[in-house]
Amino acid sequence: MQLIAYILIYPFLWLISILPFRLLYFVSDIAYVFVYKIFGYRKKTVIPNLKLVFPEKSEKEILELASLFYHHLCDMILESIKSLTISEKELKKRFVATNIDLINNLGVKNKSIIIMCAHYGSWEWIFIIQKSIKHKGYAIYKRLTNKYFDKLVKRIRAKYNTYLITNKQAITTLTESKKKGELTLNGFISDQSPKAHKAYYWNEFMGIKVPMHTGAEILAKKLDMAVVFFRVKRKKRGYYELTFETITENPKDYENYEITDIFFKKVEEQILEAPQYYLWTHKRWKHRNKVPPEFQ
Known part of the structure; x- marks a missing residue:
């Protein structure tokens, strides 16, 4: 069935990508009309999330913000499909890194890097930066259920020397890379919710106490990698500007979870600046009523 689904859907995606x-x-x-107005995709998650995070906003303001978010969501979905056939030249024009030298300078210092980013703005086109750096690129991802689409996504990323690995593969793969003396750039999207019973750390995100992913920080300390934040701005439709911000070159100098806290503060800054570009469809605050006593 997976192969049949791939055979039926892929040509349709390819035709969209060449538009x-x-x-x-x-x-x-x-798509916006169908996704938001007709089918109301995850509105029962998006609207409560917005009301929870922005209690000071009126009902009208919340709905206006939701509308802007769904417009952006549909753009991102179509831009992801466009990745199938977009040229390197076009991609470099639309996803611009303002300070790529920050990454290359860390390479000169023989530092591998963990990039911490959020589901904000656009993260689908970041792999184009591999054309401007010497680090080998890895991105931590969740394997797709359909193995044929999973291979497709991996193939698209590999065109730009970025390789997808799962959370379970990360420690082994990156430890081996370190032993070989490879410089690696490793992307972690770290803003979503871990399972409450597996969380090591809870703190406030947008004023609400929740469990936090700490894997990026733990791995950075274990392998002595620099930690860099990936800040992205939407300049206009289809155009994004990426700026790197060093959190630390020496993660072992920080107390446990201090790096994670710095990351979340930076994510909050982005959200407060332009909240419509955050991914509100995820149930990020679903465990807020399960805070363990030691974190209350």
Whole structure:
């Protein structure tokens, strides 16, 4: 069944991917009507999330913000599909890193890097930076259920020397890379919720106490990697600007979970600046009523 689904769906995705951007965003506008207005995809998660995080906003303001978010969500979905066929030249024009030298300078210091980022703005096109750096790229991801689409996503990333590995593969893969003397750039999307009973650490995110992923910080300390935050801004439709911010070159100098706290503060700054670009469809605050006594 997985192969049949792939055979049926892939040609449709490919045809969308070859559309010029003007038509691509026309399709996105149509998708918005169906996703938000007709089917209400995850509205029962998005609206409560927005009300929880922004209790001071009126009902009208919440709905306006939700509408802006769904427009952006549809754009991101179509942009992800565009990754199938977009040229390197076009990608470099649309996803610009303002200070790539920060990464290369860490390479000169023989430092591998953990990039901590959030589900904010756009993260799908970041792999283009591999064309401007010497580090070998790894991205931590959750394997897709359909193995054929999983291979497709890996193949797209591999075109730009970025390799997808799962959480379970991360420690082994990156430890081996360190033993070989390889410089690696390792992307972690660290803002979503771990399972409450498996969380080592809880703290406030947007004013609400929740469990936090700490794997990126733990791995950085274990392998002595620099930690860098990936801040992205949407300049206009289809154009993004990426800026790197060093959190630390020496993670072992920090107390446990201090790096994680710094990361979440930076994510909050982005959200407060332009909340419509955060991924509100995830149940990020679902465990807020399960705070263990030691973290209350």
